[in-house]
Structure formats: C-alpha cells, structure tokens
Amino acid sequence: MSEQDSANTSGQKRKQPSDFAQHPNNNRNAKRVKQIEARTILTQASDKALNQDGELDVSAFLKARDFEIKAMEGSMEASKKSLSSRAFQQVPNDMRRRTASHNVKKVPKKLRSRAAREVRTLIHAKDCLSTSANGLHVFASVKMKEDNTPQLPSRRRKATPHMRLRLQTAEKLQKLHARAKKKRAEAREQKPGQADPGKEDVLAVRIRRLKKNTLSTPEKPAAKFQKRQEHKSWLPTHIFHAKRAHITEPKHPLWRFAIPLSPTEKSFRKTHRAGSLRGCVAWDTSYMSTIGVEGVEASLLGLLRSLGLDEGAISGKPQAKWRAGTRFWRGWVRERDGEKAWIAEMDTVWCVQEADLPATEDSPSKPRKRKRRLLLRVHPSAFLQLWTEVLKVAKMQRPPAMVEDLRFEVGSIEVSGPGSTETLVAALEPIVKESEESMENLSAKTWSLIRSVTNPSSLPENAVLGFDISDPRLRYPPRTVKNPGAESTDDELLHVLARWSPDRTQTPPSIFDRTARLTASRLLPSQKAINRRKGDALPGEFPAPASSDPQIPILLMASRSHITGAQGSWRLLLPWKCVLPVWYHLMHYPLSTGGNPRFGGLQEIRQITFEQGAPWFPGDFPGTQSGWEWELSERAKRQAEWEKRPKGKRVAWESLDLGKARKGEIGIGWACDWGYLFDPNKALDPATASQATTKDSATTQEESAKSAELGADPPGTEKPPCPAHHLPLPYSTTALSNSTHLPCTHHAITTVNLTLLSRGSPQAID
Numbered sequence: 193m194s195e196q197d198s199a200n201t202s203g204q205k206r207k208q209p210s211d212f213a214q215h216p217n218n219n220r221n222a223k224r225v226k227q228i229e230a231r232t233i234l235t236q237a238s239d240k241a242l243n244q245d246g247e248l249d250v251s252a253f254l255k256a257r258d259f260e261i262k263a264m265e266g267s268m269e270a271s272k273k274s275l276s277s278r279a280f281q282q283v284p285n286d287m288r289r290r291t292a293s294h295n296v297k298k299v300p301k302k303l304r305s306r307a308a309r310e311v312r313t314l315i316h317a318k319d320c321l322s323t324s325a326n327g328l329h330v331f332a333s334v335k336m337k338e339d340n341t342p343q344l345p346s347r348r349r350k351a352t353p354h355m356r357l358r359l360q361t362a363e364k365l366q367k368l369h370a371r372a373k374k375k376r377a378e379a380r381e382q383k384p385g386q387a388d389p390g391k392e393d394v395l396a397v398r399i400r401r402l403k404k405n406t407l408s409t410p411e412k413p414a415a416k417f418q419k420r421q422e423h424k425s426w427l428p429t430h431i432f433h434a435k436r437a438h439i440t441e442p443k444h445p446l447w448r449f450a451i452p453l454s455p456t457e458k459s460f461r462k463t464h465r466a467g468s469l470r471g472c473v474a475w476d477t478s479y480m481s482t483i484g485v486e487g488v489e490a491s492l493l494g495l496l497r498s499l500g501l502d503e504g505a506i507s508g509k510p511q512a513k514w515r516a517g518t519r520f521w522r523g524w525v526r527e528r529d530g531e532k533a534w535i536a537e538m539d540t541v542w543c544v545q546e547a548d549l550p551a552t553e554d555s556p557s558k559p560r561k562r563k564r565r566l567l568l569r570v571h572p573s574a575f576l577q578l579w580t581e582v583l584k585v586a587k588m589q590r591p592p593a594m595v596e597d598l599r600f601e602v603g604s605i606e607v608s609g610p611g612s613t614e615t616l617v618a619a620l621e622p623i624v625k626e627s628e629e630s631m632e633n634l635s636a637k638t639w640s641l642i643r644s645v646t647n648p649s650s651l652p653e654n655a656v657l658g659f660d661i662s663d664p665r666l667r668y669p670p671r672t673v674k675n676p677g678a679e680s681t682d683d684e685l686l687h688v689l690a691r692w693s694p695d696r697t698q699t700p701p702s703i704f705d706r707t708a709r710l711t712a713s714r715l716l717p718s719q720k721a722i723n724r725r726k727g728d729a730l731p732g733e734f735p736a737p738a739s740s741d742p743q744i745p746i747l748l749m750a751s752r753s754h755i756t757g758a759q760g761s762w763r764l765l766l767p768w769k770c771v772l773p774v775w776y777h778l779m780h781y782p783l784s785t786g787g788n789p790r791f792g793g794l795q796e797i798r799q800i801t802f803e804q805g806a807p808w809f810p811g812d813f814p815g816t817q818s819g820w821e822w823e824l825s826e827r828a829k830r831q832a833e834w835e836k837r838p839k840g841k842r843v844a845w846e847s848l849d850l851g852k853a854r855k856g857e858i859g860i861g862w863a864c865d866w867g868y869l870f871d872p873n874k875a876l877d878p879a880t881a882s883q884a885t886t887k888d889s890a891t892t893q894e895e896s897a898k899s900a901e902l903g904a905d906p907p908g909t910e911k912p913p914c915p916a917h918h919l920p921l922p923y924s925t926t927a928l929s930n931s932t933h934l935p936c937t938h939h940a941i942t943t944v945n946l947t948l949l950s951r952g953s954p955q956a957i958d
Contacts, residue, residue: 230267230270232267233260233263233264233267234259234260234263234267235260235263236256236259236260238256240252240256241253241256278307278310279299279303279304279306279307279310280298280299280303280307282303282306283299283300283303296308296311403596403597404594404595404596405583405586405587405594405595406597407579407597408597408598408599408600408601409600410425410600411600413426420442421450423443423445423448424442424445424448424449424450425448425449425450425600426449426450427449427450427451427452427476427478427479427603427771428476428478428603428768428769428771428772428775429476429478429771429772429775430450432772432775432776432779432791433452433476433791433793436455436456436791437452437453437454437455437456437791437793438452438453438454438455438456438793439451439452439453440453446794447479447572447573448572449479449572451479451793451794452476452791452793452794453793453794453795454792454793454794454795454796455790455791455792455793455796459790459792459796460799462790463790463792463796463799463800464799464803466609466789466790467608467609467759467800467803468609468610468759468803469610470609470610470611470785470786470787471609471610471611471783471785471787471789471790472607472608472609472610472611472612472615472783472789472790473607473608473609473789473790473791473792473796473800474605474606474607474615474775474778474779474789474790474791474792475605475606475607475791475792475793475796475797476603476604476605476771476775476791477604477605477606477763478603478604478605478768478771479572480569480570480571480572480604481569481570481571481572481575481578481599482567482568482569482598482599482601482602482604482765483567483568483569483570483575483578483579483582483595483596483597483598484565484566484567484568484595484596484597484598484704485565485566485567485568485582485586485593485594485595485596486563486564486565486566486593486594486596487563487564487586487589487591487592487593487594488561488563488564488591489545489561489564490589491586491589491590491591491592491593492564492566492593493506493507494585494589495582495585495586495589495593496540498528498581498585498588499525499526499528499538499581499582499585500524500525500526500532500534501523501525505521505523513695514540514542514654515542516542516544516545516695517541517542517543517544517545517656517698517700518544518655518656518694518695518698519652519653519654519655519656520539520540520541520654520656520749521539521540521654522537522538522539522540522654522751523537523538523540524536524537524538524920525537525538525578525581527577527581528581528584528585531917533816533817533917533918534815534816534917534918534919534920535570535574535577535578535581535816535817535818536570536571536573536574536577536578536809536810536813536816536818537570537571537809538568538569538570538578539567539568539569539570539749539763540566540567540568540569541566541567541569541656541747541749542564542565542566543564543565543566543567543700543701543704544658544698544699544700544701545562545564546562546700565704567598567602567704567765568582569604571809571810571818572599573809573810573818573821573822574810574816574817574818575599577817577818579595579597582595583595596706600768601706601709601710601767601768602703602709602765602766602767602768603765603766603767603768603770603771604763604764604765604766604771605763605764605766605771605774605775605778606761606762606763606764607761607762607764607778607789608648608759608760608761608762608800609759609789610646610647610759610785611646611783611784611785611789612648612761612762613642613643613644613645613646613648613762614643614644614673614675614783614784615778615781615783615789616748616762616764616778617639617640617642617643617673618670618671618672618673618777618781619664619670619774619777619778619781620639620661620664620746620748620764620774621661621662621664621667622635622636622639622640622659622660622661623636623659623660623661623662623743624636634693634694634697635657635658635659635693635694635697635698635699636659638657638688638692638693638694639657639659639748641684641685641688642685642688642689643673643675644675644681644682644685645685647759647760648750648751648752648759648760648761648762649750649752649753649758649759649760650689650760651689651692651750651752651760652689652692652695652750653752654749654750654751654752655692655694655749655750656694656698656747656748656749656750657694657698657747657748657750658698658699658700658701658702658703658745658746658747658748659701659746660702660743660744660745660746661743661744661746662737662741662743662744663716663717663722663741663742663744663773664773664774664776664777665719665722665773665776665777666722666725666726666734666735666737666741667734667777668776668777668780669780670777670780670781670782671782672781672782672783672784673784675784701745701746701747702743702745703745703746703747703765703766703767705745708743708745709745709767710767711742711743712742712743712744712745712767712770713742713767713768713769713770715740715741715742716742716769716770716773717741717742722735725738742770744766744767744770744774745766745767746764746765746766747764747765747766748762748763748764748765749762749763749764749765750762751763753804753806754806755804755805755806758804759804779791798811805945805947806945807943807945810822811826812943813918813941813943814864814866814916814918814941815916815917815918815919815940815941815942816918819918823863823864827860827862827863827864830862830863831862831863833862834861834862843861845857845860845861848861866916866941870916870939916939916940916941917939917940917941918940918941918942918943919940919941919942920942920943921942924940924942927940
C-alpha cells in the first residue's frame, strides 16, 4: 500500500478492501451482482452430445437437456428469491401493525398461502442440511429469512407461567358462574301452591325515570373500564379508534370526552381525496350535545324567538317545511338578557306534526292540541351556556316547555364525500311495514332510490329523512350496492329529487320517542347470538329477519356547503348504543370505486372545513365564550412549548426585527392578542403575559371542572375575558353601514374568508 493510501485510511477504524475507493456504493453493487448471477442460466454446448464419429449420442443429449432445464428452474427460483421480501412485509400500509408478525395466522387472508409456503420452504431447507451436501447451499440462501416465531397453534403450545395463571383464574370463574347459574335455576323451579310450571316468567324491563330540566349523567361503564373514565366519557366507537388513531391525553380530555384527534397513519392527502374526489370520510360525532324540548307549538316558537331567531325564520312562508318537520334549520343563537352575546351555531329539527286530539267532555268545542318535540344540537363547548339559556327561557313560557338532556342517549355519525350516500344506503336498510302503501314504506323507497347520488348537496337544502332500520350486523360482511347506471335510472333519480315526496309522506320519526330509543338499545342481541343465526343460515345468504329484532330509529340530515360545487355531508342521528354496529358496517363497506371508507378525527374536520373555505367552531370564533376558552388553552400550549426550549433555541420576541426600524413583537408572541388590538395601552409585556396566560388557563380548567359536576351551575352566563363579541352574518355586513340598531357592535369580531389571487408575500402599501 502506498503512503498516500495509508494516509487516506489512517482515520478509518477498519482496513478497507483495495477496490473500496473505486466502488463507493459497494452494497448496491453487491446486490446488483447477486441479481445478475441469479438470472444467469448455465447452458451446455451441443458438441458434447456428439460422439467421436460425429453421430448423435442420445443419452448424452438427454443429460445435456436435463442439465439445462434444471439450470433454468434453479435460475427462476433464485431470481425470485434474490431480492424478494417475506409475506408479512407485503401488508398494505393501512393494515400494518406496529411490530410485524411472522406468524401465518396474523397476516391478511390473501397473503396466508404465500406465508405458509415460505414456512414450508424454511422447514424443508433446514431438514436438507443434515441429509444432503447440496442442502448446505439451500440453507445458506434462506438462513437470513428464518425466524423463531412459533408456528404451533396456541392450544398445543406450552403455556408460560403467566398464561397458566390466567387459565387457572378463568377456570375458577367458570366454576363460580356455573354455581350461580345453578342457584338461579333452582330459584325459578316450581314451588307448592304456585301456577303451572310450564309457563315462562316474563320479566318487565324497568324504564329509567325521565329527568326533566336536569343534567344527565353517562351510563355506568363496565367494571374494567371505570377507572379509565373517571373524568371523561368514551365515545361509542372508542375501542375502534384507540387502536387506529391518536386520542386526547387521559388526564386532559377535550370537552369531557376522549376524542380521536387524527389517524395514526399519514392521512392528509388520503383525506383530501376521499372527501372530494373518490370515497368518503366518516366521523363519530357523538360528542355533539343534543337537547330535547317538548311543549305546545306556541311555547316552542316563543323559546326560539328568545334565543335570537328572526320572525321571518319562525313564521315566514319559506320556513314552512322546517316547521312541518321535513327540513332542519342551522343558524346562530344568542343570550336573552344582558348584552345578548352570540353563543354558537345550532341545528334545530322539528318532529313531524300529528293531528290534534279530539275534543273532550270538559271542552267539547275546542280540540286538545298535541305537544310537539324539538331537537337542538350544538357543539359541546357551548352546551352549558346554551343549556342555561334554554332552561331559563323554557320556564318563562306559558305553558312552560319541558327540557331534556339527551347527550348520552342520542349519538351521531357524519359522513362526507362522493361515496357517502352509497355507503349509508348499504348500511341502513329500512324495515318494510306490513302495509305496502304506508307512509313509512314510501320514505324508505325514496332512500333506496338515491343510492347513486354522489353529492348530498344535490338534494333539497337541509332535507330530513326519518325511518327505522334493522340491525346492520345481520348483513355483515357488507356487500357492494349494485348501481344499474342506466339512463332510465338517472331520469328516475332526477324525478325523485325534483318532487321529493318525503315533504308530503314523512311520518313522525321514532328517534323523538324516548321509549323507542331505549327499546332499540335494550333489544340489541349479543354478537354471539348474531353469529349463531348467521351460522344457521344457508351459505352465501344473510339470516332471515325475526320478530324479536330491534327496530333502530334514525334521522338523516343532508347538509349543503355554502360554496357552489363543494361536497355536502350526511348527519346520522341514532340511539347511543346503536352507533357501534352501524360504524363497523360503514368502515368495512367495499366501495364501488374501490377501497373502503376512511375515518377521521378532529384534525380531519378542520382540514375539510379549511379546504371548503368555511370556519371551524370554536377555533375560528374568538368572539364567543367557547372560542375564547379554546384560545386560552391553545395559548397555554404554545407558551409551554416556547418555555421548555433553552434561550438560545427559542424565538426572542422582545428583540424580533420587524423592519423599518421597528423592534420587538407586537403583543404576545405565542397568542392571538386581541386585547392589544382593541386597547394597545393595556398591552402586557411577555413576562406579565406569561403569568396571565397560565392563570387564565388554570381558571378555565377549574370552571369547566366545577360546571361538569352534577347540580352545579355552569358559568355560561359570564362575560368572556376578551373585550370583544362575535357578530355573525348577515349582522356583520349590516353593522358596516348602520351600527345603531345592533347590540354588541362595539369591539365586535366577525369571521371572513380571504382568497389569494396570486402567490407571494403581502406587501405594505405606502
């Protein structure tokens, strides 16, 4: 080795080969050489098949061809395995586990046969090591792929000490259960002097007493889950999301719920495509708060007037369908007294009106008016504030209206995307009534005819459909809905959308009836009973419907985006305990365009609303009480992130160069400083702002904890710390021209949508 080479290699720990400098990519070249050698087929010259006289030697010719055939087969096998990967490495991204499994039974079904062949190849290669000399070469080629994963079934595998302890505990529990079951059977036996023992005892299910004008509490969870839900509640699909998504921290829930934030896999582009181009995205929005109001129509209309609804929206002719119960209304509500601050956007759905009761003997001239029901849906961050106002206004009506907290009785699912209608039609199968001409069957027929709709915005604005469905687990696994796609079908769809018969045939949905909701929840059979019925059915067929099957009441609401051509969404309301069966059917439905529906979290909701140019509540509404509390919590997070960095690696806001001889950040650097915007003289320095932010955040958490306790008065009537009020449309445009007729216009905040016409950075105009 020359002096120059020794000098170049003096700083290296190990001596490199002589051709290391000429081959910098040594690993890649080695793989390429290995692949070329594997694809090289050895052949034998034809001269070897001739004898000394030049005649063809048949035996030598056959041996030469046999050698070439074996060489070709060996080359094909070696080429296949030269740069191949194992079956468990071919699992799609959305099906991969955190730690890949080498077990055949833990890979998808379509890859199990390949994994089994690989296992047999490994076992055969290991056996050839001790029987044949050629087996040494075979074993060396597969030795790197061999693993120590046990391939025996769990019943034949030797139990570990921990597994033995679990088996013993399970055996003891089985004995205790059998003993208790025997005692219950003896207690039910016939005693002297009683009725015929052949009659079965029918146990009446006690319906929980209705709590009027009081906050409800979630149902007591199972014993093994109680400690995990001390300061929060789980959504019906929590177990599904816990394995596939990032959830809020256990000690820091969001709005007292464990809410999924985002899927664990990369999903930004997939969510964009599924929400606008192909497929659909589903969210479990059971955390949205629902309030039920019941009373005569005059009292309910007076309640809505007190919450800020215009007279035109209540008694106008365009809102007649909304008052009839075939449309829903979405708009802003506000406080009744004080500064009349705006609370949040609210969805309002009327129950379809029934005929008045006949006259009684006491009042033969006037028929009795039926009470009507109303559902109010609002974001959970504004629930306590709205609940206080609704409860106060309901007691002022004559006759007073009854208010009910339905947060843990009514769940919801939201689906958006071109395949949303197809997915919901496949999962929600209406129950056909005995009378073919009944109104319920007409609404169900309309639902089956709109399966080819690719955008819910094409339906009538704020359309509502209500009917009963069967248990989706009886039709699992789901099958793709067949779409004829003929011109006659398209004409029929246009005819259905133009006439929209549910405006005339819609019956009162059962979702408004508390007895129907509880009955559907309690009659849900166990998964074991569902599997037994599916096993008794014929191959390839679903179980036949039974009279004991539950009738699940649902309510479908088709919302429309304010941007022309943007995708709308479906909101599905159903009983809380019935959300999970429908959710699994939605997630595993094979779309006609390929793939399955995707699920989303809170980040995906913000992404979709941002792409559509719509604001997201409460983050984009800092003028409301909920929006200001969200700003305080986000401000505390950004401050903690800034403070945990060392001084040399964090932004020095006090020395930030703003240009034009300006130095120092305007306001607080880690917050949207609305206080500085409205009153610069009262601006805080960063040190004081740090203490104030921490104090405000702690105060907000204490108030939320206190208000969540049963019987405590929520702090919804308190004025927001920010000296500003939200002003929704169209009041914001009116305030620009005339602010004397509108309250709370001083220091008001409104949300606007900015569209960038070109790329670049904004420039100051001198």
